[in-house]
Amino acid sequence: MNEIRKNIAEMPGYVPGEQPQAGSFIKLNTNECPYLPSSRIAEACLEVIHRGLNRYPDPMANTFRKTVSGILGVPAEYIMAGNGSDDILTILTRTFVGENETLRLPYPSYVLYKSLAQLQNARSEEIPFDENWHLTPLFTAPTPSLKLVYLPNPNSPSGTRLTRAQVLEVADALPCPLVVDEAYADFADENCADLVLQRKNIIVTRTMSKAYGLAGLRFGFVIAHPDLIQEFIKVKDSYNCDALSIAAATAAISDTEWLQETRAKIINTRTWMNDALKEIGFHTVPSHANFIWCTQPDWDLKAIYSRLKAENIFVRYMVYDKWGENGCGLRISVGTDDEVKTLVDRIANMEK
Numbered sequence: 001m002n003e004i005r006k007n008i009a010e011m012p013g014y015v016p017g018e019q020p021q022a023g024s025f026i027k028l029n030t031n032e033c034p035y036l037p038s039s040r041i042a043e044a045c046l047e048v049i050h051r052g053l054n055r056y057p058d059p060m061a062n063t064f065r066k067t068v069s070g071i072l073g074v075p076a077e078y079i080m081a082g083n084g085s086d087d088i089l090t091i092l093t094r095t096f097v098g099e100n101e102t103l104r105l106p107y108p109s110y111v112l113y114k115s116l117a118q119l120q121n122a123r124s125e126e127i128p129f130d131e132n133w134h135l136t137p138l139f140t141a142p143t144p145s146l147k148l149v150y151l152p153n154p155n156s157p158s159g160t161r162l163t164r165a166q167v168l169e170v171a172d173a174l175p176c177p178l179v180v181d182e183a184y185a186d187f188a189d190e191n192c193a194d195l196v197l198q199r200k201n202i203i204v205t206r207t208m209s210k211a212y213g214l215a216g217l218r219f220g221f222v223i224a225h226p227d228l229i230q231e232f233i234k235v236k237d238s239y240n241c242d243a244l245s246i247a248a249a250t251a252a253i254s255d256t257e258w259l260q261e262t263r264a265k266i267i268n269t270r271t272w273m274n275d276a277l278k279e280i281g282f283h284t285v286p287s288h289a290n291f292i293w294c295t296q297p298d299w300d301l302k303a304i305y306s307r308l309k310a311e312n313i314f315v316r317y318m319v320y321d322k323w324g325e326n327g328c329g330l331r332i333s334v335g336t337d338d339e340v341k342t343l344v345d346r347i348a349n350m351e352k
């Protein structure tokens with residue numbers, strides 16, 4: 001009775017960052033945007049509510065697809081929306097990776113990919129970055145069971161990235177699709193969205209949760225060759241995006257001015273934040289995302305994380321124990337200038 005599939009019973013399950021719901025806190029642990037999203041959203045949602053929510057939404061979110069197509073210069077048939085980009089990643093994994101087949105990811109990177117493999121009862125191969133966060137030839141080595149490769153670019157937790165030319169090289173060396181997870185691409189100076197027009201095995205995923213300040217909404221999308229999109233449509237839930245989120249995401253993504261302003265603020269804060277963190281003794285890597293990976297082998301980082309938490313300042317303490325001393329660190333999101341000042345000040349005055 002109640003027999004659970006073995007792979008589910010044995011998997012630990014993905015543990016998301018802490019999401020405190022009440023009280024006042026400085027939240028720098030899950031790479032959200034510290035600013036309110038575009039003001040166009042409220043009106044767009046109200047319009048949907050007034051029209052009534054009695055009808056099912058457009059299963060393909062076509063207004064969103066058309067809007068993104070105009071902004072990214074990729075035809076609408078190349079785009080499919082999802083309930084957050086995690087929903088998209090689930091769809092991709094279910095489409096390509098079956099039982100006992102293999103999914104590959106770099107290490108350290110986004111831990112969710114591994115959980116997605118476990119749900120499929122598939123294998124995952126974690127290929128370590130070298131000490132400078134560069135990929136090694138192992139990452140593109142063909143193996144018979146390899147069905148899908150994930151590459152967060154920029155990467156989390158490091159904030160480092162591959163150039164477009166390097167991504168093309170990786171894709172061309174692989175015998176399977178390469179998913180370029182561009183959750184943080186809006187903070188970088190280049191991205192790979194249009195590479196899907198050149199290579200059928202490049203699949204790009206995006207989210208509205210980070211740069212657009214809509215983590216609470218749940219909206220993401222995938223950009224890929226239309227032949228692949230047709231397969232993803234079979235795998236997704238029929239109505240994976242609701243009418244409110246489609247309207248809100250469309251309004252947000254069309255407000256390009258809001259994005260430019262917010263992006264500029266974040267990058268400006270990121271620049272002085274990196275200097276300030278180094279000044280107080282952290283080792284950091286130049287970030288192309290909205291967070292900074294901070295290591296310091298001489299300090300008890302877990303204690304620093306706990307003391308900050310006791311003061312309602314949340315950062316992410318992460319341990320990638322197969323990666324040596326720099327695999328243990330604090331990943332700190334770029335907040336407002338005031339939030340970051342408070343954080344740096346608190347750590348500077350802490351016993352380490």
Ligand SMILES: *Cc1c(COP(=O)(O)O)cnc(C)c1O
Nearest residue numbers: 084085086110152183207209220
């Ligand atoms: C945050 C994040 C996502 C998930 O974004 P959602 O759209 O909120 O599901 C996907 N990939 C990476 C690397 C992320 O950091």
